[in-house]
Amino acid sequence: MKSKNKIYSFFLLALSIITLISLIPTALVKGNALGDSKFELRPLPYAYDALEPYIDKETMTIHHDKHQKAYVDNLNKAIAKYPELYSKGLEGILRDLDSVPDDIRETVRNNAGGVYNHEFFWTIMSPKKDQTPKGDLLDAINRDFESYDNFKNQFKEAALNRFGSGWAWLVSNSDGKLSIISTPNQDSPISTGLIPIIGIDVWEHAYYLKYQNRRSEYIDNWWNVVNWEQAENNYSNKK
Structure with a gap:
């Protein structure tokens, strides 16, 4: 009987420990809350x-x-x-x-x-074919750029005119107003309080193997892989 009681007590102890561990936040287990979790390549x-x-x-x-x-x-x-x-x-x-x-x-x-x-x-890229902007994002594009075609032309101009390496972005402010910007090197819109909706990398390593110096062709073809569903989410979730 004593042996059975010891086994039962051990079982209860083990169950209690497992339960306590399950209540610890995942971030703490990984060390994020302690500030010792390194960034990883996703x-x-x-x-x-x-x-x-x-x-x-x-x-x-x-x-x-x-x-x-x-x-x-x-x-x-x-x-x-x-x-x-x-x-x-x-x-x-x-x-x-x-x-x-x-x-x-x-x-x-x-x-x-x-x-x-x-x-x-x-x-912001996807293999899903034939995507186009819809919903609130399309309404905002038409409002702030007059048409989707006007937006594409202005976005391409920003990407083409980015001297050297950098990015072109469609961004929103916290009120939902859209604008097009370009940033040098790896500067990010969030550092200036803007919300990125879509962005294209125009560093040469993003396109040179296939397009060589034909950045314009790269930009034109890039529209075929833009993930407009994710872009709509980015716009809807703006903070």
Whole structure:
């Protein structure tokens, strides 16, 4: 009888421990709340060849596995001196760059932007065919640019005129007004309080293997893979 009681007591103890562990927030288990969880390279949301023929498999592989990985690695290396920054998260860091210590601020700005911009970029593209803007986002485009065609022309102009490396963005302010901007290098709209709706990477590594110096052709073909469903979500969830 004593043996059975001991087994039963042990079972209750084990069950209590499991229950307590299940109540601990996931973020705390992973260390995010303690500020010691490093940024990681997230996988693409689709296969490397999913955007063919508009964006080739080799470009996607190098772009994600080499270029974005370098941004992740360099960001972790910089923040290693100030691990408390991890608790702010990627967006928190970019929204408050002035709080980043001076000696790593420029490195963090470039590499945190590189990580964030690319994570956004992958989500704003999709292999799903024949997507077009709809709903509230289309209404806002027609309101602020007079027509979808006018918007596309202005967006392409911003992407073409971005000298050197950078991005072109459709952004919203907190009131839902849309505008088109371009940013140099890996600067992100969220650092200036704007909400990105769609964005195109016009660094040469995003298109050169397939298009060489034909940035205009790359932009024209990119419209075929824009994920307008995600863009609508971005606009609907603006804060």
